[in-house]
Amino acid sequence: MTEQSLTQSVDNLALLPAYLAAGTAVLVLLADLLVGRRGATVAALVTGAAATGIGAIVVGRGGERRTFCVADACSYLATGRSALVAVLFALLTVGVLALSAAILRNGQVPVGEYCFLLACSMTGGVVLGAAGDLITLIVALETLTLPLYVLVGLRRRSVASAEAAMTFFVVSVVATALTLLGAALLYAVTGTVHLTALADAFGADPGLLEVPLTAAAVGLVVLGLAFKVAAVPFHAWAPATYDGAPVPVAAYLSTASKLGGVVALLAVTSAALPATVTGPVLAILAALTMTVGNLVALRQTGMIRLLAWSSVAQAGYLLAPLGALALAAGRTPDARAAAVAATVAYAIFFVVMEFAAFGAVVALRPAGADGGDLDDYRGAARRRPWVGAAFVLALIGLAGLPPGLAGLFAKAAVVRSLLVGGAGWLALVVAINAVIGLAYYVRVAATLYAPAAVPASPDADAEGAGRSPWPVPVALAVATGIAVLVGFAPQLVLDAAGW
Structure with a gap:
C-alpha cells in the first residue's frame, strides 16, 4: 500500500449533508440554551433538516463523490443512493416533529432535548446511507439508534416509558455486540472492512466461503442487523417499546429506525457479503417474520401494539427480496437488480404509509x-371523516389493496422480484401472508366506521374527537398526498430505487 493511497484529500462537498445534519444538532442545542423558546428550537430543527435534504440532493445530482479512501476502497460514498436516504431521514424528522406538537406544547417532553435528540438521530441516518465500510456503517447505525433510547424514555413520570427504553437499550446493545463481532471476524478472514473490498475478496478467493469462520462472521453481521428491523426471532422488543414510547416516537421507531436497519442490511448483502450465505438466512427470517407478525397481530386489541406487530410483518416483506439474492446471483443481472430495487421501493412505500397510520392515530387521540x-x-x-379516510387509506395500503395503489404496487414489486429470482416458494408465503394481514387491517377500518360507542362522560367524545395542533393534520395530509402520488406514479419510486 503506497503512501499516496493513504493521504488523499478529504472531499468536503461529499460530506456536506453530514456536516449540515450535525450542524443542525449543534444549532438546536444553541437555540435552546441561548434563546430558550420553543418556537426558536423547533425552527432551528426544521431549518436544519430542510438544509440537509437540499444539500443531499445537490451533492447527489453531481454524480458519485468519494472520500476517506484507501486505494480504490472508500469509507464514504456520496451517491444518488445516499441522497435518497438523507432526504427520507430529513423528511421523517420534520414529520415526527410535526406529530409531536401536542406533547411539546403541553410540556410532556422537554423541547430542547427532544429536538436535539431527533437531530442527532437524523445525522446517523444521513451518514448511514453513504457508509462504505462496516465500521462507518455500524457507527452511523448506532448514532441513529442511541438517541432513540432516550426519546423512548423521555416521557416524564411514566413507568411504561422507562421500561420500554430499558428493553430497547438492552436488546440493541446485544445486537450491536453481535454485529461488531461479525465485523471483526470478517476482518480476520479477509483483512478488510470496506464493502467493495469484501466483495472483491470473496470473488477472488471462492475458497473463503468454505471456511467455517466466514459463515459465522456473515451470520453474526446479518443477525445483528436483523435486530434493527425487528425480524423474528429478534422482534420481542418492538411491541413493548412502541407501546411504552410516546406515539410520535413510536412512529419514528417504526419508520426511521426500521429504514436504517433495511439500508444497513441492503448495503452488506447486496454489495459486500456472499449472497450464497446471506440469502438462505434472510429467506428463512423473512418467512418467519411475516408469518409471526401477521398471526400475532390478529389477536391485538391495542392500536399501537397492532401497528407494532403489523410493522414486524412488514419487515418480512422487506427482507424477502434480499432472501432471493442467492438464487438471483446465479441468474441474469436483471434478477439481482430487481431484488434490490424491490427492497428499496417497498421500504419507501412502507415508510410513507406507516407514517400516515401513526399520524392518524395522533390526530384521533387526545393530546x-x-x-x-x-x-x-x-x-x-x-x-373526523378526513382523518378517518387518511387512516383507512394507510391501512389498505399496508394491506396491499386498491385504492391503496402504493401498497398494491409494493407487494407486486416484491412478488415479481421473487419470481424473477427463482424463489417461488417465498412468493407464495408472501401471498398467503398478505391475505392473513387483510383480516386485522379490515377489522380496524370497519371499527373506524362502526356506530360510535356511548362516551363514558359528556366530555370524553369531545376530547377524543380532538383539537389537534395544526402541524398534525398538515403532516398527515402531506403523507397521504405522497402515498396517493406514488400510487398513481410508482415510476418515481422505481427511478429513485434503481441505485
Missing part, C-alpha cells in the same frame, strides 16, 4: 394520550 384500544376508535371516522 399526549397513548394509542388506546381499538374500541376507542369506534366511529372515529364518522366524527
Whole structure:
C-alpha cells in the first residue's frame, strides 16, 4: 500500500449533508440554551433538516463523490443512493416533529432535548446511507439508534416509558455486540472492512466461503442487523417499546429506525457479503417474520401494539427480496437488480404509509394520550371523516389493496422480484401472508366506521374527537398526498430505487 493511497484529500462537498445534519444538532442545542423558546428550537430543527435534504440532493445530482479512501476502497460514498436516504431521514424528522406538537406544547417532553435528540438521530441516518465500510456503517447505525433510547424514555413520570427504553437499550446493545463481532471476524478472514473490498475478496478467493469462520462472521453481521428491523426471532422488543414510547416516537421507531436497519442490511448483502450465505438466512427470517407478525397481530386489541406487530410483518416483506439474492446471483443481472430495487421501493412505500397510520392515530387521540384500544376508535371516522379516510387509506395500503395503489404496487414489486429470482416458494408465503394481514387491517377500518360507542362522560367524545395542533393534520395530509402520488406514479419510486 503506497503512501499516496493513504493521504488523499478529504472531499468536503461529499460530506456536506453530514456536516449540515450535525450542524443542525449543534444549532438546536444553541437555540435552546441561548434563546430558550420553543418556537426558536423547533425552527432551528426544521431549518436544519430542510438544509440537509437540499444539500443531499445537490451533492447527489453531481454524480458519485468519494472520500476517506484507501486505494480504490472508500469509507464514504456520496451517491444518488445516499441522497435518497438523507432526504427520507430529513423528511421523517420534520414529520415526527410535526406529530409531536401536542406533547411539546403541553410540556410532556422537554423541547430542547427532544429536538436535539431527533437531530442527532437524523445525522446517523444521513451518514448511514453513504457508509462504505462496516465500521462507518455500524457507527452511523448506532448514532441513529442511541438517541432513540432516550426519546423512548423521555416521557416524564411514566413507568411504561422507562421500561420500554430499558428493553430497547438492552436488546440493541446485544445486537450491536453481535454485529461488531461479525465485523471483526470478517476482518480476520479477509483483512478488510470496506464493502467493495469484501466483495472483491470473496470473488477472488471462492475458497473463503468454505471456511467455517466466514459463515459465522456473515451470520453474526446479518443477525445483528436483523435486530434493527425487528425480524423474528429478534422482534420481542418492538411491541413493548412502541407501546411504552410516546406515539410520535413510536412512529419514528417504526419508520426511521426500521429504514436504517433495511439500508444497513441492503448495503452488506447486496454489495459486500456472499449472497450464497446471506440469502438462505434472510429467506428463512423473512418467512418467519411475516408469518409471526401477521398471526400475532390478529389477536391485538391495542392500536399501537397492532401497528407494532403489523410493522414486524412488514419487515418480512422487506427482507424477502434480499432472501432471493442467492438464487438471483446465479441468474441474469436483471434478477439481482430487481431484488434490490424491490427492497428499496417497498421500504419507501412502507415508510410513507406507516407514517400516515401513526399520524392518524395522533390526530384521533387526545393530546399526549397513548394509542388506546381499538374500541376507542369506534366511529372515529364518522366524527373526523378526513382523518378517518387518511387512516383507512394507510391501512389498505399496508394491506396491499386498491385504492391503496402504493401498497398494491409494493407487494407486486416484491412478488415479481421473487419470481424473477427463482424463489417461488417465498412468493407464495408472501401471498398467503398478505391475505392473513387483510383480516386485522379490515377489522380496524370497519371499527373506524362502526356506530360510535356511548362516551363514558359528556366530555370524553369531545376530547377524543380532538383539537389537534395544526402541524398534525398538515403532516398527515402531506403523507397521504405522497402515498396517493406514488400510487398513481410508482415510476418515481422505481427511478429513485434503481441505485
